[in-house]
Amino acid sequence: MLDLDNAASRLAMILTSLLIAGFSILPETIGSYLIYAVLLIGTILLKTKGKVNLSLEPFYLLQMIMIAFTACSMIWAEVPYWTSIKVRQLTVNLFFSAILYIAYSNEKDIWPLIRCFKWAGYIVAAYLIRYYGFNRLISMLLDATRMTGEVANANQLGMCIAFGCLFEILEMAHFKKFSFSWPFIIPCILIISATQSRKAILILVIGIVLVFFFYYFSLEQFTRSIVSLLIFIFITSVIIYIFKTLPVFSGVYSRMEYLFNFVKGEGETGISVESRSKMIEAGWLQFLKTPVLGIGIGNAGLAGQIIGIQDFWAYLHNNYIELLCGGGIVGFSIYYAKYIYASVKLIQGRQQLGNLFFPCLIICIIKLVLDYGLVSYFEKQHEMHFLLLFLSIKYFNKTNISDEQLQSPLNRRKYIKGDSL
Numbered sequence: 001m002l003d004l005d006n007a008a009s010r011l012a013m014i015l016t017s018l019l020i021a022g023f024s025i026l027p028e029t030i031g032s033y034l035i036y037a038v039l040l041i042g043t044i045l046l047k048t049k050g051k052v053n054l055s056l057e058p059f060y061l062l063q064m065i066m067i068a069f070t071a072c073s074m075i076w077a078e079v080p081y082w083t084s085i086k087v088r089q090l091t092v093n094l095f096f097s098a099i100l101y102i103a104y105s106n107e108k109d110i111w112p113l114i115r116c117f118k119w120a121g122y123i124v125a126a127y128l129i130r131y132y133g134f135n136r137l138i139s140m141l142l143d144a145t146r147m148t149g150e151v152a153n154a155n156q157l158g159m160c161i162a163f164g165c166l167f168e169i170l171e172m173a174h175f176k177k178f179s180f181s182w183p184f185i186i187p188c189i190l191i192i193s194a195t196q197s198r199k200a201i202l203i204l205v206i207g208i209v210l211v212f213f214f215y216y217f218s219l220e221q222f223t224r225s226i227v228s229l230l231i232f233i234f235i236t237s238v239i240i241y242i243f244k245t246l247p248v249f250s251g252v253y254s255r256m257e258y259l260f261n262f263v264k265g266e267g268e269t270g271i272s273v274e275s276r277s278k279m280i281e282a283g284w285l286q287f288l289k290t291p292v293l294g295i296g297i298g299n300a301g302l303a304g305q306i307i308g309i310q311d312f313w314a315y316l317h318n319n320y321i322e323l324l325c326g327g328g329i330v331g332f333s334i335y336y337a338k339y340i341y342a343s344v345k346l347i348q349g350r351q352q353l354g355n356l357f358f359p360c361l362i363i364c365i366i367k368l369v370l371d372y373g374l375v376s377y378f379e380k381q382h383e384m385h386f387l388l389l390f391l392s393i394k395y396f397n398k399t400n401i402s403d404e405q406l407q408s409p410l411n412r413r414k415y416i417k418g419d420s421l
Helices: 004-025 030-048 058-072 080-104 111-132 134-142 154-175 182-195 198-215 219-245 247-264 270-289 300-307 319-348 350-370 380-399 409-417
Strands: none
Touching: 004 030, 004 080, 004 111, 004 154, 004 380, 030 080, 058 080, 058 319, 058 380, 080 111, 080 380, 111 134, 111 154, 111 182, 111 380, 134 182, 154 182, 154 198, 154 350, 154 380, 182 198, 198 350, 270 300, 270 319, 300 319, 319 350, 319 380, 350 380
C-alpha cells in the first residue's frame, strides 16, 4: 500500500529543493515570486496538512528587529530609497523563511532539510549543464573563461552548488555510508571551477576539513586518529596536485592564488582582490565617522567617495564592514545577535542535540568565514541557512522538557502542539 505521509513528505522536499535552487537561478521578477509562492504553499500544505501552529519564535523576532532597525535607518540614511529596498528584501526573506520554519518544525531533526539544500545544489548544477551545454562548459574550463552572468551571479551559483556538495559529504560522514547521489559531486566540482568562485572553493575546503576533524579525529582514539590524519593529508595533497596541474581547474586556481598572495602580503593579487580591499578600507573609514548608527542600511556603497571615487557604487563585499558602515555598531549587533543566540543555545544543548550539533557548528563557522568576503545579510539563500540552526534549537527545546514542566497544563498543551517552551 502507498504510504501517503511518506509520499507527501518526499514531495514537499522536492518542492523545497526547487525553491532553494530558484533563489540562485531565477531573477528578481514578479513571475519568479509567483513560482516561489506556489512552491511555498505546496510545501507547507504537504508538511502540515493544513494544521498550522503559530507562536512568536526567536527566529522570527530577531529578523523582525533587524527589519525595524533597517526601516528606522531611513530617517538618517544618505539615500533613503536604497534603505527601503533592503526593508523590502528583508521582509520577503522573513516571509519565506517563516513558512519553511513552520513547515519543517515538526520534523525530528534537520536532516530532511539538509537533503533539500543538497539537492538544490545538484539542481542548479543540472540547470547550468542544460543551459550552457556540456561542450561549452568544457570549452570555458579549458580556456579558463569565467562563467558569465547570463543566468545569475557566478558566486551565488557556485556557493549553492558547493553547499550541496558539502551537505552530501556531511551526510556520508555522519551516517557512515555512501548515498546513491554522491557521484553527482564530480560534475558539480567542474561546474564550480567554471564559475571560478573563490567562496565556493572555500566552502568545500573549510567544510571538508571541519568534517574530518569532527567526525574522524578523536583524542580518545589517538593512534587511529593519527593514521586517519595522515591518510587525509595524503589524499588532500593528491587533490591539490590535480587541482594545480589539470587545465580545467586553471582559472579557479589562479583566482585562489591571488587570494593566498593577498593573505601572505606578497605576489600578484589581481584587480578583483585589490579593489575589494579598497572597498573594505573605505567602509571602515566611513564607520569611524558614524560609528553608532552608520549612514543607513544599504548605503555603504557611498563610502567609496572617501577614497576619491565619486561614481563608486557597489556592495563592500564584506558583511561585517557593510553592516558597520551602513548600520553602525547598533545595526551590526542586531544582525549578529542571531549568531550569538544560536551559538549559545547550541552549546547549551550539545549533549541533547547529538547528531545535530556538528552540522550546525560547521554551518555556523563557514557562514562567519564567508561573511568576510561577501554581503549576505539580505540574501535569501544565506537566510535559509539559519533555518537549520534555529530548527535544531527548537528540536532541542522539545526534547529538553522536564517532567516538572510537563505537569503544567499550559506547557503540556504547547508541547503537544509542537511549540517551543
